[in-house]
Amino acid sequence: MNKSELIQAIAVETDVPKAAAKRILNAITRAINTSLINGEPVSLIGFGTFSVKSRSARSGRNPKTGTSIEIASANRIHFKPGKTLKTEINS
Missing domain, CATH: 4.10.520.10 (IHF-like DNA-binding proteins)
Structure with a gap:
């Protein structure tokens, strides 16, 4: 599943337009990213x-040359x- 398919699934599951589902997904990923960047x-x-x-x-080891x-x-x-x-x- 890619991002656009996930947006479609959210739109269908929550009965909201795809534009709103995209904003929701973007907000969720931003919140997760921010938390991880802050070490939480x-x-x-x-x-x-x-x-x-x-x-x-x-x-x-470099697999091609074998050098460390x-x-x-x-x-x-x-x-x-x-x-x-x-x-x-x-x-």
């Missing part, structure tokens, strides 16, 4: 939790699915 996790009960985790610097390289530390977004979502996917 976002928990959606039944769906899951988005959080930011740090990945420390490490050594790696240093990989810089970075933050990454982590999603942990909720119990309800896991149950629905596995049934």
Whole structure:
């Protein structure tokens, strides 16, 4: 599912015009982005939790040449699915 399909699904489910559904989705994604940028996790009960985790610097190998390289530390977004979502996917 891509963004336009998600907007269509929101419009159908909530019985609002697609333009309003697009504004709703954009507001939700902005709120999630802002929270993650500020280091705050976002928990959606039944769906899951988005959080930011740090990945420390490490050594790696260039697969083409085999030479050793240093990989810089970075933050990454982590999603942990909720119990309800896991149950629905596995049934």
